[in-house]
Amino acid sequence: MNQPEITGNINIEQFREDLIAWFRAEQRDLPWRADQDPYKIWVSEIMLQQTRVDTVIPYYHRFLELFPTIDALAEADEDKVLKAWEGLGYYSRARNLQSAVREVRDKYNGVVPDSPKEISKLKGVGPYTAGAILSIAYGIPEPAVDGNVMRVLSRILLIREDIAKPASRKIFEEAVRRLISHESPSDFNQALMELGALICTPTSPSCLLCPVREHCIAFHEGVQAQLPVKSKKKKPKQVLLAAAIVEDQDGRILIRRRPAEGLLANFWEFPSIEIQRPYANDREALERFYREELGVKVAIDESLGQIQHIFSHLDWNVTVYVAQLAKPLEDKENLRLVSLPELAGFALPVPHQKMLSLYSVKI
DNA sequence: GAAACGTGGGG
């Protein structure tokens, strides 16, 4: 008798019961588990996308203090929202969340929709987040398939699909539809993720502590360490930049708002240019860029040094210069001259915070 | 379907 190669042979009733019982006993005490307010669940799910729990917790508390309700977030200035998200990364999450919250206010009378079709139309709410909100806030048995769930189920059901491929998600959604508890969809979905976070970890899973190891095909076959199958991503592309921190005579600093789309959209920055190789005509190139692209006359001084910042897809190496404003600044919407204390109120991405520390050490 | 989109932590 051969074992089936994929899926199937587990006692679903017993699996659910063991998994949920473990979750009810062992779940972490997390701030978004205090109640089932759909708005708060929503905020937490957006913040948790590709982001660690420990990182999210302080942001979650501050965000809900600033924007406690859908109306509060809907009415806020986007700048305040971005500032609250500063340092969390993937900033389109914040802009999409606010846009979606405004849609809920205007179109759904302030009530987060409880149907898969409607909730999935909201900006920033993809298949995972839709399922998470529906199941956790509303108790609706929809799959919420994230990286944890794919890893856990790849082991339990011995699924060898490459979980890095977008198409694989559907395989796991179908698996969850077969397995999910209709009595406690919230606990079931959260339990799968919690198991992935605490026990069924990417490397060296704690199978001896696992509440469902008797249901786990990979454990029975001793292949849990070889799962999930996941192709690796490519390295970030190297980019050389030269940036200038421009001062006026009162020690104020020039910042610019980045474009509304793309990398670090709508954040503020010290203007910079891409260069071909280090130290080649940086000063002339920067002065020309400021003059021709920004309409600002500056004189570049010495270099303060370099900073490095690695994004998911880019590896920035930035040579940072100090410069003096040579003519008074003309009024422009995307350019500001701000004091150091004022600068703290603007949303500044981490690489530019690094540049600012170089500057602060210098002065 | 691949690439864009951030950041900080851990092995």
Added chain:
DNA sequence: TCCCCAAGTTT
């Protein structure tokens, strides 16, 4: 140092 990762979505 380097690589992988962490409760994904959009284009």
